[in-house]
Amino acid sequence: MYTALTDTVTDSLHPLLEQNWQRFEEKLNAVEGVSPELLTELTRVSVGSDFVSEQLSRSPVLLQDLLTSGDLHRSYEPDYYATALTQRLSGIDAENDLHRELRLFRNREQVRIIWRDLTRRADMRETTRDLSLMADACIDGALNWLYDSACERWGTPYGIGESGEKEQQRLVVMGMGKLGANELNLSSDIDLIFSFPENGQTDGEKKCLENQDFFIRVGKKLIQALDNMTVDGFVFRVDMRLRPFGSASPLAASFDAMEMYYQEQGRDWERYAMIKARIVAGDKQAGAQLMQRLRPFVYRKYIDFSAFESLREMKEMINREVRRKGREQNVKLGSGGIREVEFIAQAFQLIRGGRDSRLQQRELCNILPLLPDSVGMPQEAVDDLLNAYEFLRNAEHAIQAVADRQTQELPMDDKEQLRLAYSMGFEQWDAFYDQLEAHRANVRRHFADVIAPAEEQEEGQTENAAEEWLELWDGALNQEQGIIFLAEKGYDDAEAAYKQLVDLYRSRTVQMLQQIGMERLRAVLPTLLAEVSRTDNATETLSRVLTLVSAVLRRSAYLVLLAENPGALKQLVRLCSASEWFSEKLAKQPILLDELIDQRTLYTPPDKGQISNELRQQLLRIPEEDTEQLMEALRYFKNAVTLRVAASEITGALPLMKVSDYLTWTAEAVLNVVLEIAWRNLSEKHGVPMKSPGVPCDPNFIVVGYGKVGGIELSYGSDLDLVFVHNADPNLFTDGDKQIANSVFFTRLGQRIIHILNTFTPSGQLYEVDMRLRPSGNSGLLVSSLKAFTEYQKKEAWTWEHQALVRARVVAGDPTLQREFEAVRAEILESQRESGALKTEVVEMRQKMRDHLGSKNTQNTEKPVFHLKQDRGGIVDIEFMTQFNVLAYAHEHPSLTEFTDNIRILEGVEACGLMSADEAESLREAYISFRSVGHSLTLQGRSSEIADDELRESRDLVATSWDKMMLDA
Structure with a gap:
């Protein structure tokens, strides 16, 4: 019986047929009503599905039942x-x-x-x-x-x-x-x-x-x-x-x-x-x-063309995921795949469904035939899409039928390719693949007509210009000729630029490149070098850009991205010219090059609500139990938003204060998600801690941000000063099968949060966390109860800890506990203090910081410098003055405790009559100037020190205010 059936399949599939046939051959002998037609079908099924073969072998009565009932053929x-x-x-x-x-x-x-x-x-x-x-x-x-x-x-x-x-x-x-x-x-x-x-x-x-x-x-x-x-x-x-x-x-x-x-x-x-x-x-x-x-x-009542943009953004997000995970041969997500057909139909549903109730259906095959009449889509296009959709879905089913496994990837193994082609009715893989590609090409074309934005038509370089740059790269010009050529093209230090190119060419990485990698490098170099030559600091920009090129040589798909997206290449050069930080960030994580493709999003960072929603949307696609992938996604998201913020600041699209807002909002969104992940991990294992007998925590835990994150003043690379507080009975236990004490649960929760934030993964560190501002510092408990926190602040905290509390703010966690914490914070800050003693303690602490952290430690006597933060007249002087005003006068003016950022505290100090309008405005302007220069230095890869003669007027104004407020009797 088996021998006769082998004639129906190609020789290459005989081993597979024999393997599956042997699984159920004995059971088949006991089945009644087996016809030649059934055996032919069984051959096709046993080749196409290991799952069916396994089920038939495990259950002797299954095939008989399906035959006797007639269910198999009806x-x-x-x-x-x-x-x-x-x-x-x-x-x-x-x-x-x-x-x-x-x-x-x-x-x-x-x-x-x-x-x-x-x-x-x-x-x-x-x-x-x-x-x-x-x-x-x-x-x-x-x-x-x-x-x-x-x-x-x-x-x-x-x-x-x-x-x-x-x-x-x-x-x-x-x-x-x-x-x-x-x-x-x-x-x-x-x-x-x-x-x-x-x-x-x-x-x-x-x-x-x-x-x-x-x-x-x-x-x-x-x-x-x-x-x-x-x-x-x-x-x-x-x-x-x-x-x-x-x-x-x-x-x-x-x-x-x-x-x-x-x-x-x-x-x-x-x-x-x-x-x-x-x-x-x-x-x-x-x-x-x-x-x-x-x-x-x-379904909106009006014709909603905004749906096009939304679907473009969703499609681009999917495209990025496809590129990151190498899913180009995915019949669902790859270019020209099932998802693009779905997007075409759903675009028109979202746009016109409110007006045309016929479009308010779910099934794609019912929607597409309506489009010629409803939106004027050519009938030929609809026919192409329906045919492609059916072919792609059949291919998807044939892929999944093999092992009852969720995948839409085309097989890479020759035998599996032949199996798929056979299941789809083809004798050879090439014939199947050609037809698949024809359908996908149709989908790509119609998708571009409907949804894909028109690509900018860039005037490419002439062939001769490209050849000139490649002659330089290939060494056809000697050193003298190469330097002259680079100088003519606009490089400010042509000799240094020439050396950079020669060093890259001779590097082991370039010399060991495979052919495809070298072809991709040569495809992008002429455009890249020409674009760099147009910058004001061409040689410095070249150094930064080549650092990135070196980093991606072994992952040359990124070179293709730049070659095929001239707009992204132009933005890369522009931003690297302005910022060393930018080039270093991309070199460490080149996957962020994706963010350069769409200038609309590159220079328009998401607002606070969008940041949170974009993050949650990205995490929806990751299994909750896959903590490693979640950590990678968090790092990518944080770096991508930071990159967009930096691009906007470099180009002047965002002022300083907004930059800090965006960076702080990003940290808050990340912290809220990290808390959820850590809570879920622990509660699944141990159950939920009990706030009081019979009352579970929900979650009765907050993350308090101090310093820059508390003051909504984060910069690039800022660490996070955090304190963890809970509000549950520490003597109770969790309600799970593996119970632990509440105190242990919350300590582990804090440790888990720090682990997710601090751990270095292939994408780097999410944030560096500093917990030293918690009660009793490093010797104290990692997580405090609100009661213990309150008692410590009232009875044991030093003045500098109350200063830090001025900038403390809940950044993640339980809203109810947040309000309770804010009440405690206000009570502590509004406590009446003896002004003279307070002033003495603040001044002494400030002097200690200057002595230990000021610029005198640079040992630079020939070129004196000014430390933006720590030197006299700098940022910390302004911060200490605002903190002093809050601690000294909040008992009379409770409104001073409302805000945690220095700008609004200074506005409050002015409003309460504690400082003249001119002085307050001068301090605010100086503070913004200092921080703006600090941001610029960070983006240029420099420290927080400037020449001693810079910002002299602002520094003198701050120093004068300090002496007047803090030193005068």
Whole structure:
């Protein structure tokens, strides 16, 4: 029997066919009704799917069941899965039995679906529909069983309906993405959102639960029922990160909370996601009401062309991810892939869906045919896209059918390539790949017509000009000729420039380059050298740019990026000319070159809300348990925003104060996410600490920023002065299986936060953390309770610690505890102090700092310098004066404690009549000048010292104010 079947496949696939055939050959002998047609199909399936072969070998009755029932060769009615699974689950008493029955059901139906897909008994749309219906049935069937079980244990949840009467509450499960659109692939995750109609509580006899708590517990059970891997496999991988606020939020939210979030917080990418949203399980009648309430967020009443820009940004984000992870051969995410077809359809849905209700559908194959009439898209384009989409989805299914594994990557192995081609109906890989490329080329072309921005048409160099630069590079010009050539082109120190190029050419890295790397280097050098020659400091700029080139030679894809994006190359040269810091940052992390491509975002950093949302959006794509990848993503995000801020400052698009705002907002966003990650890691292991008996922390923990981060004055490379405070009973324990004392939990939480921030990864360090300002400094506890912190500040803290408290501000954590901390801070700062003693202590501390940190330590007598921060008349003098005013007069003027930044404190000092308007303005101007010069020095890679004759007027004004305020009797 086997020998006859080998004639239907190429010789190269015979070993694979034989291997899988041997798995179930004995079982096949016992199957009745095996026809030649069935054997032909079995051959195709056994070559295309190791998963099906394994299932048939493990379950002798599976193939017989599929044949006897006729299910293998018929299309199901829409209600089949729900009916069949309901019967299967009837009489189940134990949760373990529920898990087993769900998995056995899924495995049987997955075999049937793969079989029908590979043999083309089902087309692509039937395959995706069946997978989605099966998912619906599994979610709903498991939920119904778990809901009933939960009601028996904790009572039935109730809320007050519109009639004023009690109404039973059920969970509403919203399916997102491919599940919502009835377009699941063979190994999709399912993206879910849980909601319930109203707050209330259960009617349990022994224990009542709040409705939210009840549904969170049910939701967790549902995820386990579907997602857990057992000996029988899994049902579906579940992803809950698309819910409002992502992983930081409760697992289930009320309808009111959902509506409020999308009205006030919803972002463009969430509009995009919500197009496909569908109620897949639970209370579908209530779910319909929820969808109606959310519809205005998705579909605008007006024609919304802003959707194009949003989708461009999302596509560029995906492109960056593709480039970083080398996914160019991904049939979903790669250029011309499935995602681009989806974006085309959804762009018009977002733009015109509010006006044209026909576009308010989820299924892509229903939307595309509407576009000629709705938006005037040529019919030929629609036909191309539909054909490409079907081919790409079939290829995706054939890839996933092999091992029931979530991947869309084209195989690299010859045997696997031939297997994929065979499953797609081709005898050879090249024939399949040619057709795939033809479809992808069509998608790329139509995507560019609809969404991709028009590329700037750059006038390239003439061929002769490029050849001149390459002659210099190749050594065709001798040293004298090369120096003359560089001088003619505009290099200010042509001899030094020539030496830099020769050193690079002779470097071991260049000499060991493979051919493709050398070709890429030669492709970009002429344009790069010509652009550098146009700068005012060409030789210095060349040194900086070549440092970056050296860093990326072994990763020459970055050279391609510059060669193919003249605008990005031009910005690189411009910014490296202005800043050594910029070139060093790119050399250390060249992946940031991506940020140079789009000038609209390069010189427009995101605002505070956008920073937080962009960060959370990027982290949504990373599994919560993958801490290493999360840490890398955090570092990339922080560096990318910092780069954009620096670019904006260098070009004058951002003033100094705004620069510090953006850098501080970035740190705050990162700290909030790091706290969430650390909290999740610990609470999953040990449970949640208890604030008081029976009351869990949520989280009753804050991160307090001191110094620059507290004063909203971060600069490039600033470290973070932090203090951790909690507000839970240290004698209580966590509520998990591996209980630990609250005090231990919070100490480990602090350690985990520091680890995530401080650890050096391939992308460097996130932030350097300084904890020395905590109570008792390095000898004190890492995390203090609010009570202990208060007692220390009242009874033991030194004056300099109260000075530091002036700039203290909660930057992450629990809002309730934040308010309590702010009250404590105000109480301490508003305490009445004896003015003379206070002044003496502040002056003595300032003198110690000058002695230890001032410029005299440079031993430079020939060229005296001025230290911007520490020398007399510098930044710290201004800071100490503002702190003195707060500590001396806040008991009379409580408003002085409101702000933590020096500029607004000085405004407050002026408003309270403690300083003249002219003096306050002079100090503010001096402070801004000093910090602006400091930023510029950082960007130029220099220390905080300037020539002794610079900024003399500002320094004298500060020194005069210091003497008048702090030294006069």
